[in-house]
Amino acid sequence: MNKRGKYTTLNLEEKMKVLSRIEAGRSLKSVMDEFGISKSTFYDIKKNKKLILDFVLKQDMPLVGAEKRKRTTGAKYGDVDDAVYMWYQQKRSAGVPVRGVELQAAAERFAQCFGRTDFKASTGWLFRFRNRHAIGNRKGCGEQVLSSVSENVEPFRQKLSMIIKEEKLCLAQLYSGDETDLFWKSMPENSQASRKDICLPGKKINKERLSALLCANADGTHKLKSIIIGKSKLPKSVKEDTSTLPVIYKPSKDVWFTRELFSEWFFQNFVPEVRHFQLNVLRFHEEDIRALLLLDSCPAHPSSESLTSEDGRIKCMFFPYNTSTLIQPMNQGVILSCKRLYRWKQLEESLVIFEESDDEQEKGDKGVSKIKMYNIKSAIFNWAKSWDEVKQITIANAWENLLYKKEPEYDFQGLEDGDYREILEKCGELETKLDDNRVWLNGDEGKGCLLKTKGGITKEVVQKGGETEKQTAEFKLSAVRENLDYLLDFVDATPEFQRFHFTLKEMQQEIVKKQFQSKIRSRTGSFLKPRPHNIKDSFSGPSTSGSNH
Secondary structure, eight states, X not given: OOOOXXXXXOOHXXXXXXXXXXXXXXXXXXXXXXXXXXXHHHHHHHHTHHHHXXXXXXXXXXXXXXXXXXXXOOOSSHHHXXXXXXXXXXXXXTTOOOOHHHHHHHHHHHHHHTTXXXXXXXXXXXXXXXXXXXXXXXXXXXXXXXXXXXXXXXXXXXXXXXXXXXXXXXXXXXXXXXXXXXEXXXXXXXXXXXXXXXXXXXXXXXXXXXXXXXXXXXXXXXXXXXXXXXXXXXXXXXXXXXXXXXXXXXXXXXXXXXXXXXXXXXXXXXXXXXXXXXXXXXXXXXXXXXEEEEEOXXXXXXXXXXXXXXXXXXXXXXXXXXOHHHHOGGGTTHHHHHHHHHHHHHHHHHOOOOOTTOOHHHHHHHHHHHHHHSOHHHHHXXXXXXXXXXXXXXXXXXXXXXXXXXXXXXXXXXXXXXXXHHHHHHTTOOSOOHHHHHHXXXXXXXXXXXXXXXXXXXXXXXXXXXOOOOOOSOOOHHHHHHHHHHHHHHHHHOXXXXXXXXXXXXXXXXXXXXXXXXXXXXXXXXXXXXXXXXXXXXXXOOOOTTSOO
């Protein structure tokens, strides 16, 4: 028994232990005695359960952070803090070590972006930032990283379990979705076509990429139509309207998922399909329709608050950062099964059965010619067919680790590395090696979404809450100031918005400075040269006033 006195203040780890005791059905008195807390403290912790779990899950190493922190208060400069932490997470996910001085430099850059002129990335700020997000001076060795990531999983399981009980969700109402790259024309290294393709100029067949999203529920009874992101609006090989395709096809300049595309899919496809399934297949009543979609922290995903149906019954929840390989069901054999089924169909259409009389040149020409006939329409139909063929048991097994802490069982019968080797040999591809085939089968495991730049991070923090703005090429400072003045008048006249007065006032002062600097620069040449009276100055030197400030 740990008697700690009447006015004990528990840290977050201890509060989580209290919550686990409550979850296990322990009595009020036994919990109070164990932790030395009063009845009011007990009920405060119970009341704030969601707030505590949410805060701990946001930390880089939740259990370590929970040992140190007692409160869930945020940073003074929340926008700078959010931006730096997002930047830090991206660096970590890419395996790049981040030093304290780099965190401070990033903070200064983001503070400048947000106009925080009084912000200082001091040693004190660095200490508080690291403490707030439980970031230590850890070495980047594999075991430590895996250990720290593993620590994120259990708090997430607790929170998910709580939501399932509170919302009374069944397995058919739990969904998981994930994006992936698909190099749809790629062939194994050392195949006749690949060797020929390396020697040819122009676009390489092995690099032609699509992005795809797969989504299904936890018992595998509902597989949603896959969404495919391609470069062109309507591929030349697709004569009919894209609405007739067996997938949802969307164009994107860089073939990446974006927040706009994902949000559109969620509201226009996911929500209606889930409602239709529960009403017409599960035969649920309207008031019983609910769903929870689990996603990873891809930059293409909007906030969970903005990914909620109008009635609030269909929601999203994000996995802790960098835990997808451990508990994201789609990464537990589902996407891999779909890709291997796709590769089988691709080989059936793309491979040439060579004649014994064919020399190397003829084999290479035939191989490349056959693969170039394999178009994006074929790829789309083969991908959709492959997704249809992913077994229900494969999807259900993929949830075992997340829901029951069991190692998922993988069934890749007929889809093993050696099976592809056999079909290649039968077609006369004798030069390919097993290692080449493995690289080919597992080579397109990208996420289908692009990492954010500094500007992208800043924009997301500013737009937190789901609202997006159209970017314009340039702004007139005079127009910006005029609108700020108008906004300040509104804020001063509206009590509930007066808390924004000082922020807008700071911004107004910065705009005035920029205007003054722009005016000085644009007239420097005029001040340095005397102007003759009564003569129009026909000469104009190089202007600097056109640069954006």
